[in-house]
Amino acid sequence: MNKPNVLLIMTDQQRWDTLGASGNPAIETPVLDALAGEGTVFANAYSCTPSCIPARASLLTGMDPWHTGIIYSAGGGIAKGMGGGFEHTLPGELAKAGYHTQGVGKMHFEPQRALNGFHHTVLDESGRRGDPSFVSDYRKWFEERKTGDYGYIDHGISWNSWMARPYHAPEFLHPTNWTVNESIRFLRARDPEKPFFLKTSFARPHSPYDAVPYYFDLYLGKSLPEPFIGDWSAEHDVPGLQTEAWRGNRSAEEIRRARAGYYGNINHIDHQIGRLFYEMRELGVYDNTVIIFTSDHGDMLGDHHLWRKTYGYEGSAHIPMIVRLPAALARLQMRKVDRVVGLQDIMPTILEAAGCSVPGTVDGASMLPLIRGEKTGWRPYIHGEHGVCYSELQEMHYLTDGHWKYIWLARRGREQLFDLAADPGECADLANNSEHREELGRWRSRLVTLLEPRNAGLTEDGQLVGQAGKSRIVPPKFNERMERWDRLRAGHGSSHP
Incomplete structure (x- = not known):
């Protein structure tokens, strides 16, 4: 059998319970529901470190966060840990095995043009600028094609706000459309003599909750799930005066608008994934492609008066996970698996499906035995x-x-x-x-x-041992990788591994 192509679709900050396939009656995700019908739904998939940079580091390397050295997203220079120094990465291993590798959308590397094993990346980094000279590919494209005197964030909603409103520019300019446009461009221009690995990484439904008007209005008119409020949640029922507050009890109307924008962004992503799948079928590559859909972490959306992520609670840590194998690999593919899996399991799963050896640095395990319904030893719980x-x-x-x-x-x-x-x-x-x-x-x-x-x-x-009043813990592996990374840069004079 020829090596299968691999498509890894990743949304940003999508809760596990925001798919029709997960039992949500309000949200419309027909394309992903159909993918779930063709593949395996992992009902208990979790983000090992539920915020952007550390979660993506574990996906990139197959390592637990303690071994990537990245256990939080902000402060202490930890963000630069995604820039390199990893001995083995998923795109890097696939590139060694003869794959043409491409990353599209949000990578969250630092430096932002670091490749981490990809042959090429085309970036939408939202408002992040690790270097004052950095301009994302999406931002450049937006400025070249906008139809008036406006910017890409002129709707006034910031990147971590609980506020919501419809997208202010024409739909074709929304980053969701751009991400699929660039993914299709790669499929059309790739090396046809090699199998491909494409990571299509959406910047939404992460705030701003700025669904285009069609989707925003659709969910404002629907009955949406109310936030969960626990018997322990009162401590977070505080005035949330900041527009990027991580906690605070917002009004029912504010929460409803946030959820409408969030759900609308997911529905929009689903339809655009449909475009991508259509193009893959037209190009004749869909049937021989491993497709994995997941997210880096969730969004509390007002549950327990909390917003955003970093928490161990279900809204933040529990993520969607669908794996669809080509027919030649699927055999008796289970439709649902209840065992606990994590982002660190994606790399070994893809490498095994591609016939590649799994590096010894990987902490995760291939999910293929679970997909095939084999009796196998598996972790009893996840950390x-x-x-x-x-x-x-x-x-x-x-x-x-x-x-x-x-x-x-x-x-x-x-x-x-x-x-x-x-x-x-x-x-x-x-x-x-x-x-x-x-x-x-x-x-x-x-x-x-x-x-x-x-x-x-x-x-x-x-x-x-409680950590109150103690210094922030920096994993030893972080310092080891930074020393290795500094040596690489000194030896090659480049920020690209």
Whole structure:
């Protein structure tokens, strides 16, 4: 069999429960629902570090966040960790195996033109400018084709705001359309003698919640799910005076508009993915392409008076995951898998499907045995974490098997326990419930066992150690990679690996 092509579709900040295939009756995602019908839905897929840079680093390398060295998105120079120094990356390994590799859309590398194993990237980096001279390919394209005297963010909604309004420019200028346009351009111009790896990475539904008017109006007229509000959520019911506030109780109308814009952006993405699939069929490559759809993390959307991401809660950490294999690989492909998987599992899955060896640096595992319904050893639970980002209140570790969720808020010395099977919205915190003391202790012990080998001051004498007042933890692997990266740059005089 010829090597299959690979299409990795990634949205930014999309919750797991925003697909028709996940049981949401309000949202319209016919293209992705059809893909789910052809492939396997992983019902319990999680972001190992639910914010943009660390999540994407784990996807890029197949490594857990402690080993990428990136456990938060902001501060301390950690952002530059995505620039290089990784010994093995997904596009890099596929390029070595003869694939023509292309990244389109949001990569979130730093430096932004770093390739990290891709042959070429075409970028939409929203408002990010790591270098004052950087202009994204989307921004340049927008300025060349706009139909009037306006800019690409003249609607006045910032990149992390809870505010929402319809897109202000013609639909063809929206970054969602551009991302598919550039993906199609690659498919038409690629090297036909090589299989391809294409990462199509959308900048939405991440805020701004600026769906074009057709989709925005569609969801304003629908009955949308209300936010989950837990018995523990009152501490976040505070005045959210900032337009980019990470918490705060907004009015019902503000939350409704945010959800309308968010849902509308997802519906728009779905239709544009339909364009991409149509072109792939016309070019005769659809049937021999591994297609994976996922997101880097979710969006709280007002659940528990929280916004954005970085949390271990379902709205932030639980992500969509669909894997569709070519017929030659699918065999008895399961339609749904309940085992817990993460972003670090994507690289080994793709490499195995492509007939490539999996580097020893990879922590994740191939999902192909699960897809084929094989009896195989698999992790009983998955671990996620995030360091300080918006507030010290947010540093956390979580564990889940898809049925129970344990969260340790490290700088608060607080634990939370949720029965996801009975309470998928995490509204009842059972950590202080005497009936669940044994369950709580079991999950705490698992986290202690996992963290002890780090010797990072997170455990002592078999107990978790609160981090209040302590310095931010920087994983040793981050410093090791930066030293390696600096040596590479000094030796080659280039920011490209």
